[in-house]
Amino acid sequence: MPRSEEAAAFFHAVYEAILEIPPGRVTTYGHIAMLIGTPQRPRQVGVCLKHLPGDLTQRFNIDTVPWQRVINSKGTISPRSQPAAAQNQATRLEAEGVTVRRDAMGEMSVDFDEYGWFPDVLPSEAAGGGAGNDDADDDDEE
């Protein structure tokens, strides 16, 4: 558990934000960081997920928090020390209807155009390549 109250509050905010990701959609560590008002700490979002309790009696645990819906900004499942964990994430995503594409180098990616969930994205970003969603509320697009 986090050593300070402030850290605990951060963990809490991260988990709450992740709970908002709709099933069958994905977003990024950076986006979660932005949503909770700390855009400079996407890395800490990863820390929170890494330490997500396996204890199912806790309010936030690996079963109640849809951690699998968080991937990196490249649109790929972040590799970690335990390769099986990434595989597990892919499996959980596929179980909710998300297509995970494996390329030649064992790298697993998800198409943001199809599954990305990015509410509150600034119009300037959306203007770029047609792949954006400037709406704060989206369920279906393209």
Add this chain to the structure above:
DNA sequence: TTTTTGACGTTAT
């Protein structure tokens, strides 16, 4: 206690 590590992302070369 100090140092290193790491489920990241943006900016600068």
Add this chain to the structure above:
DNA sequence: AATAACGCCAAAA
């Protein structure tokens, strides 16, 4: 396009 440097900070070593 690809690589490096940096900011971030809780945990683990």
